[in-house]
Amino acid sequence: MVELIRIPLNDIVSKIKEKTGLSEQQILEKVDKKCQQLAGLVSKDGAAHIIANELGVKLLEHGGRQKIKDIFAGMRSVEIVGRILQVYEPKDFTRSDGTPGKVGSFSIGDETGMTRVVCWGEQTSILRDLKPGIIALIVNAQARDNNRGFKELHLSEQSRVAVNPPGETVGEVKERSQAARKAIKELSEQDANVEILGTITESFAPKFFEICPQCNKSAKQGNCAQHGQVTPNYSCVFNVILDDGSDNIRVVFFRNQMERLLNKSTEDILAYRENLDSFEQVRSDLLGHIIKVVGKVNRNMFFDRLEFVAQLVFANPNPDEELARLSAQA
Ligand SMILES: [Zn+2]
Structure with missing residues (x-):
């Protein structure tokens, strides 16, 4: 399988900025001009x-x-060296052919960021x-995008992990920096790791979809691109419109963040798949609620619109803190 290396626009822009000293705006102007020159071909x-x-900037x-x-x-x-941040218990699962499988993960960080590392079987x-x-x-290790658009490393038979390698040091780990409001x-x-605060003015019925129990990527009619015929698990996506007075945007919640927003368990959420009518009350109860969401902006190619993908939701932001923050910024 040929997998192209995909570098997001904001990473390319920051690399050019770092190597040339051009401002973000100057770089984006050049990008727009190039798009026009090539008449939408790229x-x-x-x-x-x-x-x-x-500009002679090496991206990789x-x-x-x-x-x-x-x-x-x-x-x-x-190849990376970093400090272990968290270690998660491995989980057993059953492949579609009935054989048992095992998947586990840990997170690791260095001075520039952090990432999840996924390991399988032995x-x-x-x-x-x-x-x-x-x-x-x-x-x-091999780098992949997970189904939320975040990069992660996957270990294979050829991968090696050395613990406390002699002579190696790691500076202060850059944990996810405080999101900018x-x-x-x-x-x-280009916005990633930004925070918005607003009122829910519309909410929609969740959409459920099949995922592969082995890789958690989406499966179509019980078929995973990588693992073939599987007995699918389900996940879902839920959208609301958030308005902060300056404008509004569609905010996309995948299952984990939907659980946080609604303060419900995975079982509760998945139960709505069989009984979508019972979600109607939940949906209308959300209208008028003020929430805070950290996430990133994504262009939905199909509808050609910007959306905000939630990575962390605060369903009950503290009004005093928010007011203090506003007056501190003023
Ligand atoms: Zn799969």
Whole structure:
């Protein structure tokens, strides 16, 4: 399977900014101009690649060790050294052919960011040696996008993990930085890790879809692109319109964040699949609620509109804190 390395536009822009000293606006103007020159033959990402090339900015450092911020989906043979942040219990599952499988994960960080590392089968035994705080060297991992658009590393038979490798140090780990608050009208396609606060003015029925029990990617009629015929699990997506007075935007919640928003369990949420009518009350109860959401802006290609994908939702923001924050900014 050929998987192209996909570098998001905002990462290309920040790389060009870092290497050339051009401002974000100057770079985006060049990107727009290139898009126009090529009469819509390339996407903004594509145009940004071309601009980087023209300016002699290398987007990918080939070979050798990477910093976490420079890892992009599609890269193979990734090598990083970082500090273990969290270790999750491995989970057993049954493949469609009835054979048992096992999947586990941990998170690791360096001075530039953090990422999740996924391991399968026998590889999950390394989780026993990992504890938060220790340094680990990972060699030959593969970077992929998960189904939420975040990068993660996958370990294979060829991957190696060394615990407390001699002579290796890691500086202070850059955990997800505090999200910047933005007014909805200020949001742009490059925004990631931003926070918005607003009132729910519309809400829609959730849409349920099949996911593969092995890789959690979407499955179609019990068929996973990677794992073939499977007995699917279900996940869902739920949208609301959030309005903060400056503008409004559609906010997209996947199952985890939908659970947080509604303060319901996975079982409660999945039960609505069989009984969507019972969701009607929940849906209308949400109208008028003020919520705070951290996430990123995404262009929905199908509808050609910007959407806000929730990564963390605060269903009951503290009004005093929010007022204090507003007056501090004023
Ligand atoms: Zn699968």
